[in-house]
Amino acid sequence: MSKIGEGITxxxxxxxxxxVLLERAQSRSGYLSKRTIAGLAESLGLSISEVYGVATFYxxxxxxxxxxxVIRICKSLPCYLKNAQTIIEGVQREIGIKPGETxxxxxxxxxxxxxxxxxxxxxxxxxxxxVHGDLTPKKISQILKAYK
Amino acid sequence: xxxxxxxxANCGVIxxxxxxxxxxxxxxxxLKKALKLxxxxxxxxxxxxxxxxxxxAGFPCGLKWDLARKAQGDEKYVICNAxxxxxxxxxxxxxxxxxxxxxxxxxxIAGHAIGAKKAYIYLRAEYRFLLGLLEGAIAQTKKMGxxxxxxxxxxxxxxxxxxGEESALMDSIEGKRGxxxxxxxxxxxxxxxGKPTIIxxxxxLMNIPRIVLKGAEWFSxxxxxxxxxxxxxxxxxxxAKPGVYELVLGSSxxxxxxxxxxxxxxxxxxxxxxxGKIIPYSMMDTPLSFETILGAGAVTVFNESRxxxxxxxxxxxxxxxxxxxxxAPCREGTEAMAGILERFSRGEGLEKDITVLGELADTMMLAxxxxxxxxxxxxxxxxLQHFRGAYDxxxxxS
Numbered sequence: 001m002s003k004i005g006e007g008i009t010x011x012x013x014x015x016x017x018x019x020v021l022l023e024r025a026q027s028r029s030g031y032l033s034k035r036t037i038a039g040l041a042e043s044l045g046l047s048i049s050e051v052y053g054v055a056t057f058y059x060x061x062x063x064x065x066x067x068x069x070v071i072r073i074c075k076s077l078p079c080y081l082k083n084a085q086t087i088i089e090g091v092q093r094e095i096g097i098k099p100g101e102t103x104x105x106x107x108x109x110x111x112x113x114x115x116x117x118x119x120x121x122x123x124x125x126x127x128x129x130x131v132h133g134d135l136t137p138k139k140i141s142q143i144l145k146a147y148k
Numbered sequence: 149x150x151x152x153x154x155x156x157a158n159c160g161v162i163x164x165x166x167x168x169x170x171x172x173x174x175x176x177x178x179l180k181k182a183l184k185l186x187x188x189x190x191x192x193x194x195x196x197x198x199x200x201x202x203x204x205a206g207f208p209c210g211l212k213w214d215l216a217r218k219a220q221g222d223e224k225y226v227i228c229n230a231x232x233x234x235x236x237x238x239x240x241x242x243x244x245x246x247x248x249x250x251x252x253x254x255x256x257i258a259g260h261a262i263g264a265k266k267a268y269i270y271l272r273a274e275y276r277f278l279l280g281l282l283e284g285a286i287a288q289t290k291k292m293g294x295x296x297x298x299x300x301x302x303x304x305x306x307x308x309x310x311x312g313e314e315s316a317l318m319d320s321i322e323g324k325r326g327x328x329x330x331x332x333x334x335x336x337x338x339x340x341x342g343k344p345t346i347i348x349x350x351x352x353l354m355n356i357p358r359i360v361l362k363g364a365e366w367f368s369x370x371x372x373x374x375x376x377x378x379x380x381x382x383x384x385x386x387x388a389k390p391g392v393y394e395l396v397l398g399s400s401x402x403x404x405x406x407x408x409x410x411x412x413x414x415x416x417x418x419x420x421x422x423x424g425k426i427i428p429y430s431m432m433d434t435p436l437s438f439e440t441i442l443g444a445g446a447v448t449v450f451n452e453s454r455x456x457x458x459x460x461x462x463x464x465x466x467x468x469x470x471x472x473x474x475x476a477p478c479r480e481g482t483e484a485m486a487g488i489l490e491r492f493s494r495g496e497g498l499e500k501d502i503t504v505l506g507e508l509a510d511t512m513m514l515a516x517x518x519x520x521x522x523x524x525x526x527x528x529x530x531x532l533q534h535f536r537g538a539y540d541x542x543x544x545x546s
Contacts (some may be wrong), residue, residue: 058306118525119384
């Protein structure tokens, strides 16, 4: 079995960087399908298990189809202390799904995540790349409106 | 207690999108000075300053650079660790948002000092919103002709706490799972793609232009015997004014938490994030330094209404989730500890659990491959030491 990096010079490795390619594929099609994973493995001369291993290691990569917008609510301690639970429940009520699920219309995926580095504005969440802080349950519906 | 803005000197003062405002504040003077010198005197100045790594481990910065400079290798790399994933830490985000140019200048000096032609900034996926600002700042710096000796590239992480650990970070840049490596060899001799590499935290590199410009003596005039300079703290939790505060090392925790962040009725403070020490209120006079408590400067405050066991349980659950899984002591130990703590949080603890926690802690601290597993038991052991009563009350009475 080939090992990532073996026999490849740093220059060629940089161009063929698996994580970068996975990130690109994910932003193109929203998730990493079995076909994408197998295709990348073949073109890079890696085993499918190696590519699958990387694809499933990182929380921002997904092997399941994702909604057009991904909501990530921080569940770490500083947000927990500022009642993140009420935000989690608020989002759940607003879009009608639980963490780990995607709405039927494909508009939102909803996840809980670890510290996003916005503890000075706890409780906080990310929608796609945007950080929303100092949340209250009342603010949620207004924020979600901007994401179609 | 007064703040001392050294690292944060330009934050809120310059326009992070306009290099001219940085140049007006002595920007890139340190780089020009360093480029006129050979590597040895630059590293000598950093060594003499006593600067230690700000990412938590506190390794002497000049020594790290010297090892990389002396290491054999046709190619060498500088990596800036901007994978700020420690729970309760947001100081690097604040720095990147407000003063990307000082960081770029620090990286450029580091490249000259070790003889690297390529540098990476490894930015956590959660900070992707800063990518445009950072790449814009690099492009402006290049256009001004300050980066002729060094190419700086930003690499995005993809969501993994352990990638803030330097060997996992390198594996991630190489496109692999972010798993920890066996050491030795250490990065300054064999790092990224097996080449000599230095990995420095954002805040460490921010100090470099200041030291090169003002001198080692100025820098080492601040702080304690083994902790020179300032430290940037991220304060959150039960405080009226959460935020980023910069203090001379050796300042008291109490001053930071009560005077600056305006906390009231404090029960305990965790310093250093998920694997940080838990300090009860009675010990709040402890100075903040490498000799005592510091980590990467995360300060999470818990008031008297908080349940310490619930806090420690949640922290362990996080560590179990983020363990990379490569070594058994960490992978299994964090899971086992989380299971026990969960039972205590429900009031279903067993007498023998206390002994088991101690045994697990010994094994994890001794045999884990990296700081995650080695330090994971710290909050558990601290809470047992300072809040033993909370555990005893939760032992099942039957």
